[in-house]
Amino acid sequence: MLKYIISLSIVLGSVSLAAQSKPIDTKPKDTVVYEQSYGIRIGLDLSRLITSSLDENYTGAELVADYRLTQDLYIAAELGAEDKTQQEDLYNFNTSGSYIKVGVDRNTYANWYGEKNLIFYGGRLGFSSFSNTINNYQIFDNNRYWNPEAFATASETPEEFSGRTASWLEAVLGTKVELFPNIYLGASVRLGFLFTDANEGRFPILFVPGFNKVTWDSKFGVGYNYSISYFLPLYKKKNKIKKIAEEEKVE
Amino acid sequence: MKNFGFSILLLTCLLTVASCEKDDICVEGNTPLMVIEFFDINNRDTPKNVTALRVVGEGQTVTVNTVADRTALNKINIPLKTIEDSTSYLLISNSADNDDDVETGNIDIVNFNFARVEDFKSRACGFIVTYEELDAVLQTDTDNWIQEIEIIRAQIINSDSTHVKIYH
Numbered sequence: 001m002l003k004y005i006i007s008l009s010i011v012l013g014s015v016s017l018a019a020q021s022k023p024i025d026t027k028p029k030d031t032v033v034y035e036q037s038y039g040i041r042i043g044l045d046l047s048r049l050i051t052s053s054l055d056e057n058y059t060g061a062e063l064v065a066d067y068r069l070t071q072d073l074y075i076a077a078e079l080g081a082e083d084k085t086q087q088e089d090l091y092n093f094n095t096s097g098s099y100i101k102v103g104v105d106r107n108t109y110a111n112w113y114g115e116k117n118l119i120f121y122g123g124r125l126g127f128s129s130f131s132n133t134i135n136n137y138q139i140f141d142n143n144r145y146w147n148p149e150a151f152a153t154a155s156e157t158p159e160e161f162s163g164r165t166a167s168w169l170e171a172v173l174g175t176k177v178e179l180f181p182n183i184y185l186g187a188s189v190r191l192g193f194l195f196t197d198a199n200e201g202r203f204p205i206l207f208v209p210g211f212n213k214v215t216w217d218s219k220f221g222v223g224y225n226y227s228i229s230y231f232l233p234l235y236k237k238k239n240k241i242k243k244i245a246e247e248e249k250v251e
Numbered sequence: 252m253k254n255f256g257f258s259i260l261l262l263t264c265l266l267t268v269a270s271c272e273k274d275d276i277c278v279e280g281n282t283p284l285m286v287i288e289f290f291d292i293n294n295r296d297t298p299k300n301v302t303a304l305r306v307v308g309e310g311q312t313v314t315v316n317t318v319a320d321r322t323a324l325n326k327i328n329i330p331l332k333t334i335e336d337s338t339s340y341l342l343i344s345n346s347a348d349n350d351d352d353v354e355t356g357n358i359d360i361v362n363f364n365f366a367r368v369e370d371f372k373s374r375a376c377g378f379i380v381t382y383e384e385l386d387a388v389l390q391t392d393t394d395n396w397i398q399e400i401e402i403i404r405a406q407i408i409n410s411d412s413t414h415v416k417i418y419h
Binding site for chain 2: 088089090091121137138139140141142143144145146147152153154171173202203204206216217
């Protein structure tokens with residue numbers, strides 16, 4: 001806010017200086033133009049960092065970034081890596097890999113003067129490269145005649161499925177709020193639609209880094225993130241408003 | 252803002268649809284049982300009951316839990332091992348105990364050999380086993396009640412149809 005008071009006083013000061021040498025204009029035109037900051041915003045996903053520290057079976061990190069293109073439109077991307085070990089009823093498996101998501105966000109929040117917050121919706125194209133490891137598994141069998149104590153353990157030897165890939169389309173709904181000058185706290189929920197056939201091969205894809213859990217018999221998945229990010233202003237641009245254009249026409 | 256409201260509505264709808272899942276209960280499959288039918292050796296198309304049939308897995312101390320014990324039957328479903336490539340069964344006809352609790356029936360031992368195929372059924376089920384290349388070998392003794400064993404289906408993927416015919 002201080003920035004604007006200073007700039008306001010400078011602008012006003014220059015106006016009054018200029019006015020002295022000219023005839024007094026009783027209706028001086030307001031020349032103060034509010035310019036919006038354009039730049040790049042880079043941050044980290046807090047949820048993945050916190051989950052990593054709390055859950056010993058999970059390690060993950062995500063870098064988030066967006067670049068402001070126009071008044072409402074942002075190019076956005078996420079880059080991350082996840083390593084997750086899951087214990088299901090009859091098997092234990094690990095998914096490890098990295099992902100990238102690229103897309104756009106559209107801000108729908110009408111900021112008041114000086115505000116720089118976002119409530120946005122957007123889309124992403126996601127791509128992940130990962131590997132699966134079955135650590136151990138048992139055979140499911142309703143009949144327990146040969147194994148009365150527990151399901152028969154078929155393997156304790158880790159079996160790796162490397163070089164797996166998955167791609168998906170993601171709808172994003174989120175917000176980014178300026179907490180301190182240029183420091184933003186963000187949250188988003190995501191609904192993904194997986195393009196890749198998850199059920200191919202001996203062991204299907206049950207988790208995709210970045211996409212999250214792959215539900216059986218469904219192409220949809222859900223995810224979320226909480227990000228803290230820093231906005232690096234690169235240049236300022238006047239907001240295009242129809243009203244100004246009309247005034248220019250009058251002149 | 253209209254757009255925004257619509258996108259919230261759409262997301263809520265999709266989340267509701269996407270959250271319905273059956274990932275916790277295994278309903279997609281099960282390791283199948285092997286189906287054996289007993290036929291008359293003299294009239295090969297006629298099913299023939301085995302009197303007081305008792306079925307015990309080799310190495311087991313209890314009878315198989317899928318067959319009614321010491322009953323006249325012409326069709327049984329029995330489980331095969333899921334982590335070994337062969338399973339042996341003691342098929343006892345006219346099963347009975349004498350006063351000293353010793354089996355007096357006619358014991359025939361059949362070895363079933365097969366190849367196992369592990370099949371990942373679903374997130375809830377995990378792996379089940381199906382069987383291929385089924386083969387049955389009768390251990391010959393002085394008094395076999397089983398005359399002939401015929402493999403009808405060498406692949407066991409379900410328990411709907413007969414895999415093995417035993418003539419007696």
